[in-house]
Amino acid sequence: MVEIVQATRRHPLQAGQLDVASVSVTLADNATRVSLRAKDNAVSALSKALGVTLPMKPKTTATNGGRAALWIGPDEWLIIDNAESGVIADLAKAKVLHSAVDISHRNVGIIVNGRGAAAVVNGGCPQDLSLKAFPMGAASRTVLGKIEIVLWRTGEDAFRVECWRSFSNYAYAFLQESARDVAI
């Protein structure tokens, strides 16, 4: 007798919904997000107003409690805090020239967590995500597949992916499918 081995057929739109992955891809809670632009001479005053020392080194972050500042460019930071926080109000207290734009609703956060999380993100992100090149606390604007994201390593096996809200379906499906690929 011939034994027939049949591959499990999955519906393409169910990608990632089956609980086979060692890496979970979940939605981050709603958050306050601010795009902050300022010159060097305003950094110390803004840091004081925020309660977080704005990082000046490329690809680094600084946190204080639930509030985080991610270095995005030489004069640009992404501030993330919980949904009820008053980041804009705090920044308004700094009387130095800066631009603070509330982008809370423009972005969506996705958490990639579990053993192999770096491989899941690398499914669509070409950056070197080894712990040496992209250590815990590192963050960078980069690409995932065909969209732009901000990637933040919150743990050895944990990443936060921030993408624009109209891209969020794509990013979510992409990461879930990548998680399934990595698990197999």
Place this chain on the structure above:
Amino acid sequence: MLLIKCPYCEEERPELEFRNAGEAHLVRANPIIEQSDDDFAGFLYFRQNPKGLQFERWRHIHGCGRFFNAVRDSVSDKFLTVYKAGEPRPDLNTLLSPVAAEPEPPATKRTRAKKVEV
């Protein structure tokens, strides 16, 4: 995929994060109103497009967002150097010299690198 060093991020990053932004060191005439139509057309449209080394602008658009300049060989795609926007055009002879790392090579050594046309 090419790895391109961003002088602002201070490390090599994948090509996908970058966009080429054309020839570097184009200077807008001041006052531009006094420039002839031919000269303005040259400024606006006509580019060197050399086969070999060229100075060009790049933008780390999906990274830090900054424009910077690079010297790239258009035949081999090799980047000789990158430098921040606003910094002076680097000396090609120094770049091509095998002792480029040293401060100022003696004049005799410089002639060695004259092969490359710009």
